[in-house]
Amino acid sequence: MNDKKFWFTLGGILVLFIIYWILGHPYFIEGRVNMFFAIIIAASTIIYFINKAKRGEDIYLRTIPGLKAFEEAVGRSTEMGKPVLYVPGIVDMDQVETVAGVIILGHVAKMTAQYETPLNVPVARSIVMKAGRESVREAYIMQGRPDLFHDDMVHYLTDDQFAYAAGVNGIMMREKPAAVFYQGKFYAESLILAETGNSIGAIQIAGTASPAQIPFFVTACDYTLIGEEFFAASGYLSKDPKLVGGIKGADVLKVILIALILVSIVLRLFNDLGWINFDILKFLTIQ
Amino acid sequence: MISAEIVGAWIAVFLTLSIFSYLYKDNPFYKTAEHIFVGVSAGYWASIYFWTQIQPNLFGRLWPYLPEGQASGFFGKIWYGIYNIFNFIYEPAFPDGGVATGHGMNLVYIIPLIIGIMMLLSVFSKLGWFARWGIAYVVGMAAGLRAYGFLNSNVIGQVKGSVIQLTGDVSTGAIINGIILVVGTIAGLMYFYFSKEHKGWFGSIGRIGIYFLMISFGASFGFAVMGRISLLIGRFTDLKTYGGADYHHASLWLLAIMVIILGIWTFTSKDKDEATT
Numbered sequence: 184m185n186d187k188k189f190w191f192t193l194g195g196i197l198v199l200f201i202i203y204w205i206l207g208h209p210y211f212i213e214g215r216v217n218m219f220f221a222i223i224i225a226a227s228t229i230i231y232f233i234n235k236a237k238r239g240e241d242i243y244l245r246t247i248p249g250l251k252a253f254e255e256a257v258g259r260s261t262e263m264g265k266p267v268l269y270v271p272g273i274v275d276m277d278q279v280e281t282v283a284g285v286i287i288l289g290h291v292a293k294m295t296a297q298y299e300t301p302l303n304v305p306v307a308r309s310i311v312m313k314a315g316r317e318s319v320r321e322a323y324i325m326q327g328r329p330d331l332f333h334d335d336m337v338h339y340l341t342d343d344q345f346a347y348a349a350g351v352n353g354i355m356m357r358e359k360p361a362a363v364f365y366q367g368k369f370y371a372e373s374l375i376l377a378e379t380g381n382s383i384g385a386i387q388i389a390g391t392a393s394p395a396q397i398p399f400f401v402t403a404c405d406y407t408l409i410g411e412e413f414f415a416a417s418g419y420l421s422k423d424p425k426l427v428g429g430i431k432g433a434d435v436l437k438v439i440l441i442a443l444i445l446v447s448i449v450l451r452l453f454n455d456l457g458w459i460n461f462d463i464l465k466f467l468t469i470q
Numbered sequence: 471m472i473s474a475e476i477v478g479a480w481i482a483v484f485l486t487l488s489i490f491s492y493l494y495k496d497n498p499f500y501k502t503a504e505h506i507f508v509g510v511s512a513g514y515w516a517s518i519y520f521w522t523q524i525q526p527n528l529f530g531r532l533w534p535y536l537p538e539g540q541a542s543g544f545f546g547k548i549w550y551g552i553y554n555i556f557n558f559i560y561e562p563a564f565p566d567g568g569v570a571t572g573h574g575m576n577l578v579y580i581i582p583l584i585i586g587i588m589m590l591l592s593v594f595s596k597l598g599w600f601a602r603w604g605i606a607y608v609v610g611m612a613a614g615l616r617a618y619g620f621l622n623s624n625v626i627g628q629v630k631g632s633v634i635q636l637t638g639d640v641s642t643g644a645i646i647n648g649i650i651l652v653v654g655t656i657a658g659l660m661y662f663y664f665s666k667e668h669k670g671w672f673g674s675i676g677r678i679g680i681y682f683l684m685i686s687f688g689a690s691f692g693f694a695v696m697g698r699i700s701l702l703i704g705r706f707t708d709l710k711t712y713g714g715a716d717y718h719h720a721s722l723w724l725l726a727i728m729v730i731i732l733g734i735w736t737f738t739s740k741d742k743d744e745a746t747t
Binding site: 314345 | 489492496501507509510511512515519589592601602604605608611612613615616617621622625626628629630632633634635637638652655659660663664665666667668683686687688690694698
């Protein structure tokens with residue numbers, strides 16, 4: 184889709200919405216008009232930049248130290264003749280962090296396939312096991328090494344949070360992996376895992392959007408991808424135009440968000456001073 | 471007299487001390503506790519999911535209990551005929567007449583049943599691709615469902631929370647707090663801006679953002695450590711209770727036995743290591 188088509192489609196949607204609104208907008212909850220526009224703005228911005236990236240336009244992405252360390256960690260494991268351990272979090276595929284973790288697993292698997300390094304992925308959810316296997320299998324096939332892949336690379340331990348932590352700790356103590364990746368959503372087990380990985384001298388790279396667990400990973404890991412760095416990682420590693428365009432789109436949304444915050448503060452000030460009659464807080468409240 | 475409570479206390483103490491023995495090093499006690507924990511919990515959760523989700527919410531809606539015990543109509547007879555086969559195979563999960571959980575019949579639940587069966591087909595390597603449909607459904611459904619929630623709480627909610635009050639009935643301290651909040655939010659957002667190099671004034675704002683993030687992480691770390699300490703105190707309180715005469719001094723006996731066995735194990739494994747070398 185080129186720019187012309189994009190603007191034509193977006194304009195068409197807005198014109199149709201205006202007509203629908205003038206006709207009395209049946210079934211539309213007026214209190215959610217702000218959410219409607221938020222969805223339109225967010226979706227259109229991201230689609231616009233994905234299209235740009237797909238057309239081959241150059242999109243600059245600054246370097247993130249943690250991402251550079253991925254290859255270094257796998258390389259270190261290869262040199263030491265030790266396996267790589269990948270922990271994709273403890274929640275199911277309905278969490279966006281787990282989805283990001285499984286995507287990054289595919290990239291790590293490509294490296295382990297290339298270097299012929301053993302990969303071990305213990306999981307806590309059956310659907311994650313299936314998705315993880317698919318991701319790893321695809322990576323090994325893409326690298327031309329399907330012979331190195333076997334289903335047990337991605338194996339189920341248990342659904343229970345601390346039993347899973349105990350199991351992963353046991354694997355770490357016995358297999359002594361040289362590189363440990365924690366990429367996904369974590370809860371209270373994060374420090375138990377990261378501390379054990381630290382004690383065996385493994386190079387550890389964590390990535391999570393769980394704000395409460397980031398401090399533990401920062402403390403015990405060599406590199407930590409915090410918050411959105413973690414979601415951007417898959418785009419960086421794959422250079423896939425869809426993902427790179429999505430990162431650029433999200434950046435533009437951040438600028439829009441900052442502008443919205445500043446404008447909202449000014450509007451509230453004017454309203455409080457009685458200069459205008461528009462309550463921004465009421466507008467921002469979803470009914 | 472040895473009651474079930476006392477046996478339970480001894481098992482709890484043994485497992486607690488076995489897990490604590492990991493502080494020394496990986497050893498047979500820890501391995502035993504770990505394998506029991508992983509195995510029992512895997513079985514426990516499988517059972518819990520079946521009896522709290524699949525049986526009442528899925529089968530309870532597909533084959534709800536019929537008061538007369540008989541289905542009416544041609545479709546009903548065939549439908550409950552299928553159920554009777556399950557009833558014949560495993561009666562406790564499929565009781566006579568249907569699953570009585572108070573739900574009415576809702577045939578939309580055939581979709582999750584089919585998706586579940588497709589997931590199970592992955593045990594056959596040639597039919598493994600069926601599982602992708604289930605994964606696609608879960609991921610797609612979750613993405614759509616959570617997009618609204620994230621936009622509501624993380625975007626619009628964040629903007630609303632940042633709209634600080636600067637005039638009227640507000641103290642100077644609250645205004646300063648509000649300004650810090652807004653500066654922290656904006657600087658934090660700038661730190662996560664990836665498509666521009668963090669240099670010059672832009673880099674300075676990003677650095678302020680990371681300082682704010684680190685301060686919040688530090689506070690969060692301290693808070694979590696406090697929580698963990700309270701959990702540790704809880705375990706020690708239990709060990710102290712089970713060390714009393716009511717429980718035949720379980721903590722003390724087991725601690726002593728484990729220390730002796732660990733000592734013997736350490737010396738024998740050291741001898742074996744030396745012999746191997």
